Amino acid sequence: xxxxxxxxKARNEKIxxxxxxxxxxxxxxxxxxxxxxxxxxxxxxxxxxxDLLEVHSIRLAGRETRTEEPFVxxxxxxVDEIVCALLPxxxxxxxxxxxxxxxxxxxxxxxxxxxxxYNLEPxxxxxxxxxxxxxxxxxxxxxxxxxxxxxxSYMDFGGTPNCFLINSQExxxxxxxxxxxxxxxxTYNFDAPLKAVLSCDVTCxxxxxxxxxxxxxxxxxxxxxxxxxxxxxxxxxxxxxPSHEAFIQNHITKCLELSTISY
Ligand SMILES: CCCCCCCCCC(=O)SCCNC(=O)CCNC(=O)[C@H](O)C(C)(C)COP(=O)(O)OP(=O)(O)OC[C@H]1O[C@@H](n2cnc3c(N)ncnc32)[C@H](O)[C@@H]1OP(=O)(O)O
Numbered sequence: 001x002x003x004x005x006x007x008x009k010a011r012n013e014k015i016x017x018x019x020x021x022x023x024x025x026x027x028x029x030x031x032x033x034x035x036x037x038x039x040x041x042x043x044x045x046x047x048x049x050x051d052l053l054e055v056h057s058i059r060l061a062g063r064e065t066r067t068e069e070p071f072v073x074x075x076x077x078x079v080d081e082i083v084c085a086l087l088p089x090x091x092x093x094x095x096x097x098x099x100x101x102x103x104x105x106x107x108x109x110x111x112x113x114x115x116x117x118y119n120l121e122p123x124x125x126x127x128x129x130x131x132x133x134x135x136x137x138x139x140x141x142x143x144x145x146x147x148x149x150x151x152x153s154y155m156d157f158g159g160t161p162n163c164f165l166i167n168s169q170e171x172x173x174x175x176x177x178x179x180x181x182x183x184x185x186x187t188y189n190f191d192a193p194l195k196a197v198l199s200c201d202v203t204c205x206x207x208x209x210x211x212x213x214x215x216x217x218x219x220x221x222x223x224x225x226x227x228x229x230x231x232x233x234x235x236x237x238x239x240x241x242p243s244h245e246a247f248i249q250n251h252i253t254k255c256l257e258l259s260t261i262s263y
Pocket of ligand 1: 160
């Protein structure tokens with residue numbers, strides 16, 4: 001029994017990366033990374049928040065400590081796995097979601113499933129750099145993407161240092177991860193929600209020069225809670241600029257502190 005519990009815990013820790021544990025935290029922030037990304041970038045945010053907020057970052061199969069596992073081919077499968085790994089973390093503390101780009105679709109589906117099946121809901125959903133689920137234009141077929149296409153897209157997106165793009169051998173690995181993530185995204189159903197499926201507050205943050213995203217106001221359709229929008233100067237990866245990252249982190253802290261007043 002104890003062994004099974006330990007095995008489950010180890011498995012969950014592969015899916016949900018927490019680099020800085022905060023036993024006294026009253027909130028958990030669950031971060032959902034962009035396509036082609038690992039969990040480390042957001043897991044490191046844990047160091048930047050005060051002790052009342054513990055940061056966790058989702059790690060999809062096929063990367064980092066999950067390199068041995070095959071990529072997920074269906075987004076529903078990824079969500080089932082994430083929900084299962086998150087459940088033990090979400091029962092005892094308030095939690096919020098933060099997604100960047102593709103991560104928002106996983107975050108949204110995870111929030112929907114948690115609400116429908118477990119009556120659990122984040123206190124706040126922070127959306128960064130993403131078109132609303134029901135406005136998403138056609139996404140190319142992940143399976144047929146070429147390395148050159150992905151390199152050009154990465155240059156456009158602006159979140160990848162040149163050194164990674166120049167080294168072909170190293171890039172091959174990142175290319176395969178991105179291709180798999182886009183293929184997983186191809187299985188996402190971008191239908192308009194018939195009604196607000198969530199009731200938490202939603203904040204949308206984006207770069208003012210981001211050419212990839214559109215119709216951000218559409219995010220308010222997913223919730224009956226309040227909705228706010230903020231922009232910072234920059235493109236799709238505006239959040240790589242330290243002052244913008246600090247803005248996001250301060251905003252998250254402020255919103256979560258305020259949310260305790262209403263709970
Ligand atoms: C054509 C098809 C279009 C289809 C669109 C579909 C919709 C997609 C919606 C999206 O999500 S768009 C986002 C697409 N993804 C990207 O643009 C990739 C952005 N770049 C990265 O994720 C990274 O630069 C990289 C490719 C290297 C992968 O980063 P990881 O963090 O997952 O890799 P890794 O764990 O191996 O980290 C490598 C090291 O580089 C560091 N690093 C990576 N990116 C960095 C960066 N930008 N600035 C500074 N450091 C960076 C990272 O912190 C780490 O340092 P440490 O080893 O010291 O921990």
